[in-house]
Amino acid sequence: xxxxxxxxxxxxxxxxxxxxxxxxxxxxxxxxxxxxxxxxxxxxxxxxxxxxxxxxxxxxxxxxxxxxxxxxxxxxxxxxxxxxxxxxxxxxxxxxxxxxxxxxxxxxxxxxxxxxxxxxxxxxxxxxxxxxxxxxxxxxxxxxxxxxxxxxxxxxxxxxxxxxxxxxxxxxxxxxxxxxxxxxxxxxxxxxxxxxxxxxxxxxxxxxxxxxxxxxxxxxxxxxxxxxxxxxxxxxxxxxxxxxxxxxxxxxxxxxxxxxxxxxxxxxxxxxxxxxxxxxxxxxxxxxxxxxxxxxxxxxx
Numbered sequence: 001x002x003x004x005x006x007x008x009x010x011x012x013x014x015x016x017x018x019x020x021x022x023x024x025x026x027x028x029x030x031x032x033x034x035x036x037x038x039x040x041x042x043x044x045x046x047x048x049x050x051x052x053x054x055x056x057x058x059x060x061x062x063x064x065x066x067x068x069x070x071x072x073x074x075x076x077x078x079x080x081x082x083x084x085x086x087x088x089x090x091x092x093x094x095x096x097x098x099x100x101x102x103x104x105x106x107x108x109x110x111x112x113x114x115x116x117x118x119x120x121x122x123x124x125x126x127x128x129x130x131x132x133x134x135x136x137x138x139x140x141x142x143x144x145x146x147x148x149x150x151x152x153x154x155x156x157x158x159x160x161x162x163x164x165x166x167x168x169x170x171x172x173x174x175x176x177x178x179x180x181x182x183x184x185x186x187x188x189x190x191x192x193x194x195x196x197x198x199x200x201x202x203x204x205x206x207x208x209x210x211x212x213x214x215x216x217x218x219x220x221x222x223x224x225x226x227x228x229x230x231x232x233x234x235x236x237x238x239x240x241x242x243x244x245x246x247x248x249x250x251x252x253x254x255x256x257x258x259x260x261x262x263x264x265x266x267x268x269x270x271x272x273x274x275x276x277x278x279x280x281x282x283x284x285x286x287x288x289x290x291x292x293x294x295x296x297x298x299x300x301x
Contacts, residue, residue, distance in 0.1 A: 005039040008032055009047065010068040013061065016054045073136045077270060089279045090119040097142040100222030101263070102126040104242045106142065106284075113283045120276065128196035133268050140267040140277055142284070144198045147266045154266040155281070157288050160239050162201040162258035165249040170232040177235075177253060184211045187234030189225050192218040200258040205237055208256075244294065 011021040012032060022032045040047050047061035057065055097106060102124060110122065131137035134151050141147070147154055164183075177183050188209070193202040195218075209216070215234070219225050222238060226246070229236035235252050239261075243249055265284060271277045 001042070002039070005035050005042075006064075006068050006071075008035045009039055009064065010072060012036060012048070012055065013057055013065045013068070016056075018055070077136060089117045089275050091276060092121045092123060093140070093276045093280060094123045094125065094138045095140050095142070095280065096125040096127070096131045096138040098128055098144060098221075099126040100239060101142060101144070101241075103221075103223045104226065104239070104245070108245060109287050112287075113280070116283070117279055120279075133266060136268070139271060139274075140265065140280055143264050143266060144261050146262060146264050149266075151269045152266045153269055153272060154264050155285075157263045157265050157284065158241070158292065160241055160261040160263055162204050162237050162261075163240050163254075164235050164252040164256055165229060165238050165243070166235045166252050167230060167232050168248065168250055170229075170234065171250060171252075173232070176250075180211060180253060180256060183208060183235070183253070184213055186213075187215040187217060188213045189217045189219070189228045189234045189236040191220065191222065191225065191237070195220045198261050200261050201237065201239075204256075204258040208237070241291070244291065 008021070008025060008027070011025050012018060015021045015024065018029045018032050018036075021027075022029045025032065036047065043060070043064075045060045046058050047064060048055040049058055095106075103126065107124065110124075113122075114120065125131065125138055130143065130147075131141065132149070133139075133141055133147075134149060142157070144160070146156075174186060177186060188205075190205045190208070191197050191201060193205045193209070217228055217233060219228065222242075225236045225238055226242065228234070229238065229249070230246070238249075240257075243251075265281060267274075267277050267281070
């Protein structure tokens, strides 16, 4: 089977358009169309349904696209391993983590990482969905639970708890609750328990909502919850790791908190010797160790 035709087929299937695939491949639409027709003739099948809105894969096209996608991932892995055989840390690093941890903890610290490795290109993918690392949907992940996928190298980074926080200005204006029964007189800001999040956070929110809260504001990520708290809209359920960067936040009802949430860093076994992965792993560990040390010092004082 012609490798060049498969490359063009994969681009068309990925883009859903001859025109867009041609632009990506720097080929004319007619050249792309000829290659697709030639591939269909060699396989004696139809790979695309053609209509005014674009191209849709046939059942046979889906089978071939699965195969070319697998080939493409293997080639990307091989290319990454070849690049990582050099002494310098460069190239693209695809990092996935949750929206909250990525925006509130990781992204603010990446400046130090870029200072060490200015030629790196980081693709930070923030979503609650767990990406498939062995299938190379990402290179490295920071997850709020221990990964269950096989063939992953994993390392526990830290533990997180969700707690209640408010600004001094809000508490001065609305009062500080002295017990859980007082929380009903305040606006509670949180993620909706039905949204994708760690179970410990959802359980805490559900228990608080059982207190017959008079007013609520729900947001689908912790960044939004934090912004609402900072603008004095109420008392928010937030992860405790952000208090270092927002020291003015006041913890409300210290006896109220979620169960412990473990945070893990994970990456595929096949990237064990990747210098990009090693550099990122070591950087995150250094930041975590420094963070833990500061937390211990704060508690001691």
